Amino acid sequence: MGQNPYSPHTDADRAAMLARVGITSVDDLLTAVPEDARGPAMGVPEGLSELEVQALMERIAALDRTAGSGPFFIGGPVQRRYIPAAVPALALRGEFLTAYTPYQPEVSQGTLQAIWEYQSLMSELLAMDVVNSSMYDGSTAVAEAALMAVRLTGRRRVVVANEVFSQFRQTLATYAKGPELEIVEVPSRELAANAAGAACLIVQHPDAFGTLVDVRTIADAAHAAGGLCVQVTEPHANALLDPPGALGVDIAVGEGQPLGIPLSFGGPHLGIIACRDALVRQMPGRIVGQTVDATGMRGFVNTLQTREQHIRREKATSNICTNEAIAAITASVYLSLMGPQSLRAAARTGVARAHALADRLARLPDVAIGAGGPFFDRFALRTPLGGELRTALLADGILVGEGIGRHYTGCGDGVTIQCTELVTDDDIDALVGAVKRMTARRPVAAS
């Protein structure tokens, strides 16, 4: 014994405990386990000391190229942004990190108030009435919003724009398989014309290519046809652009990772979901509400729980029992440190860099930028190399976003370029220089 370094039990402890139970071995407690299945080999290597584990993890981590080690223009739902030092220092405190869902509010006010403040901060940012912190990520938030719209309208058809992030649309398609919903994908500009009979229209603004979309017209069309409008949004854009609540949107969803959460290869992140007051009883997931204790002190509790799985079981609004609490607390600390000023500055810097970069690239021969309309802080870059540009740039140590052709029907081929406040002038010089060289090197087409 003594094989688990986190177990406090000495052999004397174990002997005393066995004696109190009235047995001689733990085996005496396992008689219900089929005999031939007992004590299986699991094939796990011998345990390591902490020093050895640290060295092992460093060795494996060193095999990855970190985002910060060279020019980096990958973005989309997950964005490399500046994280103030105080964010992890506060959000990862053991009192938050090692607590559980606040089932006992008297000893969980830290978590509950922090989540309620998250709900408040995000409500202000999105100009929506109600927000919660229960969604796993942006993609499942989109799927849950669609299911919510289906419950609210009694309709089974969901119309989603092609220019919604491909991972979000693919996850939506998976979630639609169970209840066998009809999912229709159309270009953003055709959403309004497809409103008839739809539970909801799902639009992304700015879209996957950073293009700004007229959401109001789409929301009006959805409402005129008796359906709902779901907008996929991203946090920083709302500092500068009219937010979902000002555009007539019923349910706003998105990926909250850019709010101070590390890239971490895609998770754990934070699904954003927000809705109008009137829809809250169909909202999935946990919600925190304000109340008072027995002496009149202000306090917070999980509320409206009769929507939830532990009470309603198969009639619940969702199977969710997670609260993405530590991610929501991280986002709240980030927003309170940044305040409106630094949040706007970060968003503006991404926009300014993206436009400066696009201007320089557009001057190169055979290079096309964007989808024609105004864009925010990312754009589609089309060159004669198509999606292959991504591989070519990698050889120069420059990382750009996914190839477009594979994931977005009718959007041509190319790559996406995301800028944030962490993109430097040197990064821009490197990308422009490389694209210039690679497109010039290509033999002239026969035509």
Added chain:
Amino acid sequence: MSGRVRFETGAVTEMPALEPLLFELQQPGRTGRHVRGADEADVLIPAAFKRTVPLPLPELSEPQVVRHYTHLAQLNYSVDAGMYPLGSCTMKYNPKINDRAASLPGFSDIHPHQPDETVQGALRLLYELQELLAGISGMDHVTLQPAAGAHAEFTAILMFKAYHEARGDTKRRRVIVPDSAHGTNPASAAMCGFDVTTVKSDARGNVDLDALKAALGDDVVGFMLTNPNTLGLFEERVREVCDAVHRAGGLVYGDGANMNALLGVARPGDLGFDCVHINVHKTFSTPHGAGGPGAGPLCVKRHLEPFLPVPRVIRDGSGTYRRETATLHPKSIGRVRSFIGNFGVLVRAYAYIRTLGEEGLVETGRDAILAANYLLALVRERYDVAYERSPMHEFVLTAAKQKRQGASGLDIAKALIDEGFHPPTVYFPLIVPEALMIEPTETEPKETLDAFADALLRIAKRIETDPTSVRDAPVTAPLRRLDEVAAARKPRLRYRPA
């Protein structure tokens, strides 16, 4: 946990409060300087798209923010602070080395859209974790994608649907769950478009095999079973249960919420289950994060492999790791989330498994079982146990007797707060009246188990003589009992300026 303190802030709050809100601390013009510049961006955004509504985020200095969140942290009870015996939640100690591993730049500063050749370390770790979990669970293949246990349930039931449909068997519409099941089980089945049939438990806390057989038929998708179940009891006829479901053409889902008890004791793959999920935030010690995110890898037998979600992490013949999409896996149910999994959580689980090794995992399961049985032996002189059997890693008491004496299970839970402990799970499973579900885990020392038992016994004695005093508990926590009815009747879900 701090005491009942009113912080001196000078802020005007609308009612007495432990800590002012961010919105009550702010003053216009107060700000840090975390990012600055780029005013020229304003001319790049067409006027029709610009924000026209105010952006009333609080304006605070960094020292204020630090104090605010430090004060909030101090209002929480946590595993770092003390025993947290929530049944079915496995609140074991969360080792710090695992947090440090997850924050290495090679793990935290990599983007999910990076090409495979730039993330070979991350893919190797995921691949190796898949292999480790397959060995631990006795299954053949693993997806690390599900973000939580409930997400794994959803993933698996969709895979069951795809499995039946691939065999041309399209009439299956029902999922069976025991009456002791977690609420997520029936909710997940419903999300997959299926009806739910509940079967009762027998007098020994097992699934009632006759009731199950009566419920089975050729319209049954599958059966969802937690083992050990939510009563903390090992399913005594688990193989007969699985066989019965299989004979009816159904599949058996293993809810692995209680996997901590099975480490080195038995593998679900050897007991007849077709798949099992693992809550790594329970069994493999990753922090619960005040409710999440955790991760819920799903381990499956070979016959379910074609239906696993994409992308899949594989190692090719040359030792290179790749993510494979639906093009190579046409029967896959598709993508269940944006990316490959809650990677930062999975890194921690990997570090934990490598630290403990085979022998450490075996010891973990056995110590967890011993701790629960020891604690039960200490408290049963004054508490009734729901089922007279040796439990595995947790046990369920019924406070029905105490309720008759004048204090409920909830009162006992609140009284434990005044004794310095986090309460156990209360009122679950639903089939036990006044349930107190207690899971000590293997990381609580014997002295702490003794102290917790003493506290429970003291409370029982108080109830025998002065139950009213228990109904006022807690009196030492930051707040007294909260009015949940008022919260639901008139929901206040966000800050609104007075």
